Amino acid sequence: MNRDRSFKLLLTGFLILSSGPFLLPLNAADAKRPNVIFIFTDDHAAHAMSCYGSKINQTPNLDRIAREGMRFQNCFCTNSICGPSRAVILTGKHSHLNGYKTNEGGESFNGAQQTFPKLLQTAGYQTAMIGKWHLGNNPTGFDYSDILVGQGPYYNPPMIANGQRVQRTGYTTEILTDLALDWLEKGRDKDKPFMLMWQHKAPHREWQPGPKYFDLYKDVTIPEPDTLFDDYSGRGTAAHKQDMTIEKTMTRFDLKFDPPKNLNPEQLAAWHKAYDDENAAFEKAKLTGKELVRWKYQRYIKDYLRCVAAVDDGVGRVLKHLDDAGLAQNTIVIYSSDQGFYLGDHGWFDKRFMYEPSLRMPLVARWPGVIKPGSLNTDLVQNLDFAETFLDLAGAEIPQDMQGRSIVPLLKGQTPSDWRKSIYYHYYEFFSDRGASHAVRRHYGVRTDRYKLIHFYNEDEWELFDLQKDPNEMRSIYADPANTEVVKELKAEVARLQKLYQVPDDRGKLKASEL
Ligand code: CA
Numbered sequence: 269m270n271r272d273r274s275f276k277l278l279l280t281g282f283l284i285l286s287s288g289p290f291l292l293p294l295n296a297a298d299a300k301r302p303n304v305i306f307i308f309t310d311d312h313a314a315h316a317m318s319c320y321g322s323k324i325n326q327t328p329n330l331d332r333i334a335r336e337g338m339r340f341q342n343c344f345c346t347n348s349i350c351g352p353s354r355a356v357i358l359t360g361k362h363s364h365l366n367g368y369k370t371n372e373g374g375e376s377f378n379g380a381q382q383t384f385p386k387l388l389q390t391a392g393y394q395t396a397m398i399g400k401w402h403l404g405n406n407p408t409g410f411d412y413s414d415i416l417v418g419q420g421p422y423y424n425p426p427m428i429a430n431g432q433r434v435q436r437t438g439y440t441t442e443i444l445t446d447l448a449l450d451w452l453e454k455g456r457d458k459d460k461p462f463m464l465m466w467q468h469k470a471p472h473r474e475w476q477p478g479p480k481y482f483d484l485y486k487d488v489t490i491p492e493p494d495t496l497f498d499d500y501s502g503r504g505t506a507a508h509k510q511d512m513t514i515e516k517t518m519t520r521f522d523l524k525f526d527p528p529k530n531l532n533p534e535q536l537a538a539w540h541k542a543y544d545d546e547n548a549a550f551e552k553a554k555l556t557g558k559e560l561v562r563w564k565y566q567r568y569i570k571d572y573l574r575c576v577a578a579v580d581d582g583v584g585r586v587l588k589h590l591d592d593a594g595l596a597q598n599t600i601v602i603y604s605s606d607q608g609f610y611l612g613d614h615g616w617f618d619k620r621f622m623y624e625p626s627l628r629m630p631l632v633a634r635w636p637g638v639i640k641p642g643s644l645n646t647d648l649v650q651n652l653d654f655a656e657t658f659l660d661l662a663g664a665e666i667p668q669d670m671q672g673r674s675i676v677p678l679l680k681g682q683t684p685s686d687w688r689k690s691i692y693y694h695y696y697e698f699f700s701d702r703g704a705s706h707a708v709r710r711h712y713g714v715r716t717d718r719y720k721l722i723h724f725y726n727e728d729e730w731e732l733f734d735l736q737k738d739p740n741e742m743r744s745i746y747a748d749p750a751n752t753e754v755v756k757e758l759k760a761e762v763a764r765l766q767k768l769y770q771v772p773d774d775r776g777k778l779k780a781s782e783l
Pocket of ligand 1: 310311349350351606607
């Protein structure tokens, strides 16, 4: 007998014994278990949220979650790439154990394994997955699913609704918001608590804005990051040999000289109206050098932020619905994104590296009556902790083989004294014999509140950063004799974490012939 059912039986007994004034609806037991809405985006860096101090945009609706709840300053991913981050969240296990280490390595996510949605179902929760799934197969563990096919386009997405392919017309971010609202209003079983995973494609490459957002930021200049013209001195081979610069890697498609291929005539006309004049002026100007990079940065960051704005507006609509429907009080709302992203930081776009802009995930949570409004948490948390947290919120048991830890005590403002003091990271998507997008070398590392040690193990190059003195990670101090002791301690910590997390002995090392 599961916990939910036994609770109901107890309550029924109580109702039989009690008289009129104490009569409760039969589903009162469920009503006490909170609903959870997990809002998840793709590639939304924390430094593009105003509650994280963004210098480049405002996100009033995401900020509302933080203002009425808690903001986590130090949430980090275990492997900074789309599919693998999702797999970690579903399983509560590092990539080497859940089996999904790369997007492009030919692996597919094993949906037969233990995941938190299945465990929530067993605990009596209704589970729904709307939007970007991106694990190469159909979701398991959901009562309802309506997912994008693969990455999904920004416009007119084909989708798979409970296994049936459907074609939808419009701007994907808005479609996914409408689907989430529809399910909340009409789709769900109102007698059961729910877990809704509402997952956007936005603001993933190629950052295509919706028609409503073309004019946003039109006549403003977005501030540039301090490190836009980084020359990578002070760091090793990997930073020099990546392929993710705004200067060299961005395509005409990224930069909106070529429109998306799947627009209808009306959408295409709006697209041309939005970009053609600026494109013509650009062609005429024949920019070179830094001025060219600056122009590309403005084009890129405005489109990225326009995609974020559509997400933020959708979040506002859903928060309003929770208010209007009387659901706000008993529904925990959590917002995060699968990893961070380079917003011109180090001259880059994309993610993958263990450096701060792509390691950090945004994480804000609202839980009325439990989280103190406007609170800030600085403990080291990871996407590895999400599955455990969701189970804990539902009052379900957390399996021993999950590797993270519930952050529910942190939400309550009660960080356990033995909370982790370091996090482990491991990126795998580099195969020199088969190529790999953006050419970021494999690496693992450890981060504490102050230091970060990274090992690019196929090249056997190490980097050490003092995040207090060098928050932009511009100069590795690994070779400085003054840091011998720190290096020794951090290497011991990496070894401890690799043992704790059961990282295979080869550590993901490529064969000599593959290098
Ligand atoms: Ca991503």
